[in-house]
Amino acid sequence: MINPARNRAEPTAALVRIYKRSEHNISRSQISDNALKVLYKLQKEGFSAYLVGGCVRDLLLGREPKDFDVVTNADPEQIRKVFRNCRLIGRRFRLAHVHFGREVIEVATFRGASEIQNDKQVLNNEGRLLRDNVYGTIEEDVWRRDFTVNALYYNIKDFSVVDYVSGMADHQAATLRLIGDPETRFREDPVRMLRAVRFAVKLGFRLHPDCEAAMHKVADLLSSIPSARLYDETLKLLLSGYGLQTFEMLRHYGLFQILFPATERSLSVEDDGFPRLLLIKALDNSDNRIAEGRTVTAYFLFAAFLWEPVKTRAQEMMARGMVEFMAYQEAANEIISLQIKSTALPRHITMAMREVWSLQPKFNIRVGSKPSRLLAHPRFRAGYDFLLLRAETGGADLEVAQWWEKYQVADENEQRKMTRPPRKAPGNKVGRKRSYRGKSKDSTTEKEV
Numbered sequence: 001m002i003n004p005a006r007n008r009a010e011p012t013a014a015l016v017r018i019y020k021r022s023e024h025n026i027s028r029s030q031i032s033d034n035a036l037k038v039l040y041k042l043q044k045e046g047f048s049a050y051l052v053g054g055c056v057r058d059l060l061l062g063r064e065p066k067d068f069d070v071v072t073n074a075d076p077e078q079i080r081k082v083f084r085n086c087r088l089i090g091r092r093f094r095l096a097h098v099h100f101g102r103e104v105i106e107v108a109t110f111r112g113a114s115e116i117q118n119d120k121q122v123l124n125n126e127g128r129l130l131r132d133n134v135y136g137t138i139e140e141d142v143w144r145r146d147f148t149v150n151a152l153y154y155n156i157k158d159f160s161v162v163d164y165v166s167g168m169a170d171h172q173a174a175t176l177r178l179i180g181d182p183e184t185r186f187r188e189d190p191v192r193m194l195r196a197v198r199f200a201v202k203l204g205f206r207l208h209p210d211c212e213a214a215m216h217k218v219a220d221l222l223s224s225i226p227s228a229r230l231y232d233e234t235l236k237l238l239l240s241g242y243g244l245q246t247f248e249m250l251r252h253y254g255l256f257q258i259l260f261p262a263t264e265r266s267l268s269v270e271d272d273g274f275p276r277l278l279l280i281k282a283l284d285n286s287d288n289r290i291a292e293g294r295t296v297t298a299y300f301l302f303a304a305f306l307w308e309p310v311k312t313r314a315q316e317m318m319a320r321g322m323v324e325f326m327a328y329q330e331a332a333n334e335i336i337s338l339q340i341k342s343t344a345l346p347r348h349i350t351m352a353m354r355e356v357w358s359l360q361p362k363f364n365i366r367v368g369s370k371p372s373r374l375l376a377h378p379r380f381r382a383g384y385d386f387l388l389l390r391a392e393t394g395g396a397d398l399e400v401a402q403w404w405e406k407y408q409v410a411d412e413n414e415q416r417k418m419t420r421p422p423r424k425a426p427g428n429k430v431g432r433k434r435s436y437r438g439k440s441k442d443s444t445t446e447k448e449v
Ligand code: ATP
Pocket: 052, 053, 054, 055, 066, 067, 069, 144, 145, 146, 147, 150, 151, 189, 191, 192
């Protein structure tokens, strides 16, 4: 067993720096009423109570926190007694969730310091923390946190910010720095590497060089993390609103290949740069949608990420004589099975991805009743958006995408005209119908799925 304390500076009260209310910009008006209620109530019951983590970090930056996390010296049972609207959750570390309608305030008990031979803390051979459920004091809790800017405590008693790790200075320098020895901290929990990327991008902070160096060294350890947790983290990374920058940074540190091995291979044997273009466009579109307050769906991004590997694999199978439809189904099965080993995609996501992929060849049929049936398909919109993505990045016929753009807004009469089969009469004018026939014959898109 490895002792996690060995490489870490031990807490001493002498290190603490308290920023009085007049020395920082966090005002109670920015804190959710429910979080304030929880803090005051704990205080009234004689416990200490602080806001900690991402909410303090975001408040200092003048951003609206996603949620408010509270820490206290009350243990979970004591917390439960204080709040009627409270549920205890978590096996690895017991936490309280205090419910106020839709808002949940998470209340955790301070975590204890890592003690030598503490049987409640277990590391595996790579130094990863497997169990971690010791309660402690604030001076101990702080060293368990990942980055210094995530380890600032807002004390409800006097509205001060308590800083044991020079988090405030790092905040001002816009630097993400791990608490303690970076390599040890990444070994304890390799997911911290993904968190480093997520926060660096989201906050516009730079990674401290020591943190970067450690990341280059131990990036591979990410593969030891259970795929369900990697899926959750991947969602946060991709749907952060800064997906494109995140993608670039994950690749830079060699983390992307662990999350998306098949995609990474397709990027390293790029065919005229198209796989990269498709990914970039997909991420860019979704970042823009998030910026406009619109929704984005995870399955669409996963479908875009895995499209190239599916296509390549299907083409290999077709070259060995498999029929197109089967080849694409087989390829989708293979690539999805491989992907879920890295990130455990839930079934509703893989089903939706398959649907988006399987709709693609159907867009090439523009005569008869099929187009109107396709339009009524529940995934038409996603399928069409995917077609656009392919068309814009050179993977599908732009003219087909334009036809569908027109078709979906046309009135019934016009739609009928658009889908009328081309006449064979020799005198027939060269028009859309003729060009459609020409295109469909040697269109690459039709052969793609
Ligand atoms: P977000 O804005 O994404 O919620 P956050 O910093 O609040 O960012 P959480 O996952 O909500 O992130 O975690 C809350 C706090 O718990 C963090 O700020 C950090 O102090 C601590 N923490 C979370 N995950 C880890 C981890 N893997 N290792 C160490 N500390 C962690």
